[in-house]
Amino acid sequence: MDSIRYILSRIGQSLFALFCIVTITFFIARLTPGGPFLDDKAFPDYIMKQLNAQYGFDKPLPVQYVYYMGRLIQGDMGPSTGNKGFTVNDVIAQSWPVSFILGISGLIIALAIGIPVGVFAAARQNTFIDYSLMGLAMIGICLPTFVIAPLLDEIFAVRLGWFDAAMWEDSSAWILGAVTLGLYYSAYIARLTRGSMLDVLHQDFIRTARSKGISFLKVLFKHAFRGGITPVVAYMGPALAGLIGGSFVVETVFGLPGLGQHFIKAATNRDYWLINGTVIVFASLILAMNFLVDVVQVWLDPRRRKNG
Amino acid sequence: MSCRCGLIPEEGKMGNATVHIDEKTIEKGSSLGRDAWFRLRKNRFAMFSLWFFIGIVALCFILPFFPGIADPNNTHPDLKSLGPFTSADSMEGNRIFYLLGSDHLGRDIFARMLYGGRISLMVGFLATSVSLGIGVIYGALSGFVGGRIDSFLMRIVDILYALPFMIIVIILTTMFGNKLWLLFVCIGAVEWLTMARIVRGLVLSLKNQDFIEAVRSLGLSQWRIIYRHLIPNTLGPVIVYTTLTVPAVMRLEAILSFLGLGVQPPDASWGSLIKEGADRMASDPSLLIFPALIFGLTLFSLNFLGDGLRDALDPQSSRD
Numbered sequence: 001m002d003s004i005r006y007i008l009s010r011i012g013q014s015l016f017a018l019f020c021i022v023t024i025t026f027f028i029a030r031l032t033p034g035g036p037f038l039d040d041k042a043f044p045d046y047i048m049k050q051l052n053a054q055y056g057f058d059k060p061l062p063v064q065y066v067y068y069m070g071r072l073i074q075g076d077m078g079p080s081t082g083n084k085g086f087t088v089n090d091v092i093a094q095s096w097p098v099s100f101i102l103g104i105s106g107l108i109i110a111l112a113i114g115i116p117v118g119v120f121a122a123a124r125q126n127t128f129i130d131y132s133l134m135g136l137a138m139i140g141i142c143l144p145t146f147v148i149a150p151l152l153d154e155i156f157a158v159r160l161g162w163f164d165a166a167m168w169e170d171s172s173a174w175i176l177g178a179v180t181l182g183l184y185y186s187a188y189i190a191r192l193t194r195g196s197m198l199d200v201l202h203q204d205f206i207r208t209a210r211s212k213g214i215s216f217l218k219v220l221f222k223h224a225f226r227g228g229i230t231p232v233v234a235y236m237g238p239a240l241a242g243l244i245g246g247s248f249v250v251e252t253v254f255g256l257p258g259l260g261q262h263f264i265k266a267a268t269n270r271d272y273w274l275i276n277g278t279v280i281v282f283a284s285l286i287l288a289m290n291f292l293v294d295v296v297q298v299w300l301d302p303r304r305r306k307n308g
Numbered sequence: 309m310s311c312r313c314g315l316i317p318e319e320g321k322m323g324n325a326t327v328h329i330d331e332k333t334i335e336k337g338s339s340l341g342r343d344a345w346f347r348l349r350k351n352r353f354a355m356f357s358l359w360f361f362i363g364i365v366a367l368c369f370i371l372p373f374f375p376g377i378a379d380p381n382n383t384h385p386d387l388k389s390l391g392p393f394t395s396a397d398s399m400e401g402n403r404i405f406y407l408l409g410s411d412h413l414g415r416d417i418f419a420r421m422l423y424g425g426r427i428s429l430m431v432g433f434l435a436t437s438v439s440l441g442i443g444v445i446y447g448a449l450s451g452f453v454g455g456r457i458d459s460f461l462m463r464i465v466d467i468l469y470a471l472p473f474m475i476i477v478i479i480l481t482t483m484f485g486n487k488l489w490l491l492f493v494c495i496g497a498v499e500w501l502t503m504a505r506i507v508r509g510l511v512l513s514l515k516n517q518d519f520i521e522a523v524r525s526l527g528l529s530q531w532r533i534i535y536r537h538l539i540p541n542t543l544g545p546v547i548v549y550t551t552l553t554v555p556a557v558m559r560l561e562a563i564l565s566f567l568g569l570g571v572q573p574p575d576a577s578w579g580s581l582i583k584e585g586a587d588r589m590a591s592d593p594s595l596l597i598f599p600a601l602i603f604g605l606t607l608f609s610l611n612f613l614g615d616g617l618r619d620a621l622d623p624q625s626s627r628d
Contacts, residue, residue: 017467024471142607144559146566146579147600150586158590207602237469245474249563253586263475264567267482278477290469 003298010294014287018280022072025279026065029207029272052240055081068276078273078279079287082266088277091262096281098258102250103285105245110189115229116193117186118193122228123220125198134194134251140187145246149180177250183241184246197228230300237290244282344544347620354616357609364606368425382479383482421599424576428603431492432558433578438496439557440550448534448542450504451511462508465501471578473498477560481569495560499553506549510542551614555607562603578603 052058056067071078077088121133156162156176200206201224209219246262259278266274346353450461480494514520515538523537562579564570566586571577578599585596 013466020467021471025479028476102451138608139604139612142604142611143600144562144603144607146563146582146586147596147604150589150596154589241469241471241473245560245563246472248478248567250566264478264569267478268569275479279471282475283471286471 006298012178014291015298018287021283022069022276022280023065026068026272026275029062029270029275030064031087032122055238068273072280077277080266080271080274082269082271082274088273091258091274092281093275094105095257095262098174098256099244099247099251099260100179100285102174102181102239102247102256102258105174105178106181106185106239106243106247107236109178110185111232113182113186114189115193115232117190118230119197119220119225121190121194122145122197122201123216125201130194134191137187137190140183141191145184146249146253148183149250151174151176152180153253174254175255176253177247177254177256180250180253181243181246185243189235192232193229196231197224200224200227220221226300230297233293233296233300236293237286240289241286246286333502338519344617344620348616351616351619353612357612357616361606361609364425364609365429366604368422368429372419372422372426381502385482398623419596420576420581421578421602423576424571424581424599425602425606427488427571427575427577428558428561428579429606431495431561432554433493433526435495435499435557435561436550436553438493439503440546441500441501442497443500444507444539444542445502446500447504447507448511448539451508452515452534452538454512454515454529456566458508458512462505465500467505468501471498473560474563475565478567478569481555481564488575491561491564494562499557499560503546503549503553506545507539507542510545511538514538514541548614548618548621550615551610555610555614556604558607578606 049058056064059067068078076090079086080086080091083091117133117137121130124130153176201220206219206224209223210216212220224269244260245259248264250256251258251260254293262274263278263282265271266278328608348358388435446461446465450458476498479493480497481491520533523533528536560577561570561577562582565577565579566583568583571580573580581599582596582603585599589596
């Protein structure tokens with residue numbers, strides 16, 4: 001019963017956070033100078049007026065806000081001023097699978113490499129293997145995505161021709177993108193895992209377990225692992241937020257038609273509803289991830305169950 | 309020169325019975341900072357990183373004022389894409405030496421790297437100080453006031469955490485135009501959250517300790533307690549996190565510049581240089597390699613320095 005209440009209250013919190021985020025972006029976007037129709041050619045005044053009226057930009061801001069929220073509740077994110085004839089829903093429906101697959105596979109790659117490396121380095125603490133793995137991880141952290149991405153593109157797509165560069169449809173270019181994204185976070189996760197595994201391995205109950213004669217491997221995976229990956233689980237939320245930022249770069253380099261591309265274009269073109277729409281998608285992803293993380297954390301760490 | 313009882317000599321001196329303790333040794337207390345400095349000095353990686361970073365900063369900020377370093381925006385259409393260590397005669401008849409070669413417009417890569425480094429480092433420092441200021445004040449206030457206000461302030465932080473940083477920075481920079489100072493503020497304004505959390509946690513645990521009780525009973529004002537007694541005691545973790553924020557901020561700036569949203573040409577930062585290099589990687593890899601190398605090494609040294617500082621300032625955290 002307690003856990004259900006906890007989950008419900010977390011869902012409530014997430015929804016409230018989403019509402020706040022939407023409101024903040026709405027007003028940040030609308031209160032800044034510039035407009036969607038000011039860009040390249042200046043239209044005559046009467047056309048401007050008509051355009052603004054057509055999209056509802058002529059009404060006072062609070063009215064627009066209420067309208068927008070009203071439509072949003074019904075699932076309509078409004079028209080896209082930058083992509084004529086498309087609604088924001090269309091644009092997002094088209095491009096979100098690209099970003100989603102990219103982000104999720106990047107996260108999976110990061111976990112699949114990062115956790116084993118971190119556990120291994122912790123198990124072999126202060127040995128040559130430990131130092132070299134952590135050195136590699138440090139290099140991985142310092143070589144940003146935007147260096148790795150063009151390099152991988154050049155080596156695997158252009159030189160070796162294993163992948164079709166700059167193609168999403170019927171091609172595997174996104175694998176390169178996901179690898180690029182994953183590598184950076186795998187380095188980070190490896191360091192995090194190593195640190196927290198060491199913390200756990202130095203605790204008394206581990207020594208007790210070892211002194212009872214349980215093998216090191218069993219202690220490592222049965223006793224230490226669960227506590228050791230809690231910080232990694234907690235890091236998933238920020239990691240996803242970071243992955244989204246990184247995916248902007250990856251989409252640019254590999255020419256993937258994801259949400260990031262649309263978002264950057266929308267921000268420069270003052271495509272207000274598209275800005276809001278992409279922010280909603282990204283924020284809900286992160287909030288959903290944070291929610292999942294909290295639930296998994298409670299499940300991993302029984303001490304957290306009491307105070308919910 | 310008699311030994312003053314009541315003061316305990318430093319531990320190391322105890323074993324040596326013949327040591328003559330003069331007053332200077334006794335009075336020299338071992339402050340946290342001095343202790344940390346000693347520990348840091350023993351960490352060779354961290355010290356090397358520190359000197360390397362100081363070297364990079366000096367190079368970027370001082371060297372451009374020396375004669376012989378080319379103007380980073382000087383184009384030489386006839387001296388395009390030269391390799392490193394070449395010198396060539398320009399159209400005007402001047403002999404130009406390119407230490408690291410020239411780019412597709414005949415600009416000196418070395419000069420551009422120094423120049424770009426200046427902007428990257430400046431963004432790093434200034435944005436970090438913005439985030440430091442906001443984070444420390446916000447966190448200290450929230451932790452000190454406590455109660456409902458604290459949970460309200462922290463709820464705000466939680467909500468902001470769910471906002472994708474990149475998105476907010478992109479919105480802010482595109483909306484308010486590409487002014488450089490705005491870049492500092494924008495990046496700083498989104499990077500303060502973790503700092504606020506750290507400081508709040510520290511203050512929360514500090515404020516119930518006896519010495520705070522003591523100064524409060526002495527009648528110190530709230531504000532004075534915060535900035536004279538609470539904030540100084542949070543310095544260790546704050547310094548560590550600040551060192552780690554600088555590379556994070558520089559990365560963010562570089563990503564923005566890479567996407568064409570940060571520093572605008574002909575200005576350059578390491579991020580925009582890497583972008584230029586990435587675009588011309590196939591024809592001229594040195595355009596990518598040099599900026600990426602110096603950028604990576606700088607981040608590397610800062611991260612190592614941060615790790616070393618963490619070990620030095622908080623010995624308990626490194627049990628190994």
